[in-house]
Amino acid sequence: MKGELTGKCLCGAVTYTLREAFRLKPYACHCTECQTRTGSAFSEHMLFMLSDLELNGDLDVARYTQPSGAQSEIFCCAICKARIYAVNNTREGMASLRCGTLDNSASVVPAAHLWVRSKQPWIGLPEGAKAMDEQPRTNEEWIAQVGIA
Numbered sequence: 167m168k169g170e171l172t173g174k175c176l177c178g179a180v181t182y183t184l185r186e187a188f189r190l191k192p193y194a195c196h197c198t199e200c201q202t203r204t205g206s207a208f209s210e211h212m213l214f215m216l217s218d219l220e221l222n223g224d225l226d227v228a229r230y231t232q233p234s235g236a237q238s239e240i241f242c243c244a245i246c247k248a249r250i251y252a253v254n255n256t257r258e259g260m261a262s263l264r265c266g267t268l269d270n271s272a273s274v275v276p277a278a279h280l281w282v283r284s285k286q287p288w289i290g291l292p293e294g295a296k297a298m299d300e301q302p303r304t305n306e307e308w309i310a311q312v313g314i315a
């Protein structure tokens with residue numbers, strides 16, 4: 167996922183452009199929290215520097231303390247509540263994009279599948295896909311396991 171990326175919420179009140187800059191590749195997260203939070207089977211995220219995001223429209227914020235103790239804030243459209251990105255206090259300056267909001271979301275291919283130990287049993291991973299039982303814990307692990315875009 168190189169280049170400038172654009173996206174929007176469900177109702178279109180929030181639009182954004184993510185500048186071409188340092189970011190990691192997209193990944194799929196199969197953790198039970200993502201399942202509950204999204205009401206779905208997994209989520210597609212991509213880590214980027216928040217300073218590279220230009221966003222228009224009003225956002226609401228949801229707060230949640232992860233089991234690890236990390237405080238996360240999830241930003242969504244104030245009207246339709248579609249989630250756009252999240253930050254947490256263990257990743258200063260970084261945010262994770264909800265890749266389904268990208269205009270070209272069909273071209274998102276997860277570079278890695280995280281938390282596959284709680285993956286829904288009916289989901290088959292592509293041949294050769296990178297998979298982790300849990301998730302990277304340090305910046306070095308994130309770069310090694312998911313990779314720079």
Ligand SMILES: [Zn+2]
Pocket residue numbers: 175176177178179180243244245246247248
């Ligand atoms: Zn909206």
Ligand SMILES: [Zn+2]
Pocket residue numbers: 195196197198199200201209281
């Ligand atoms: Zn997750």
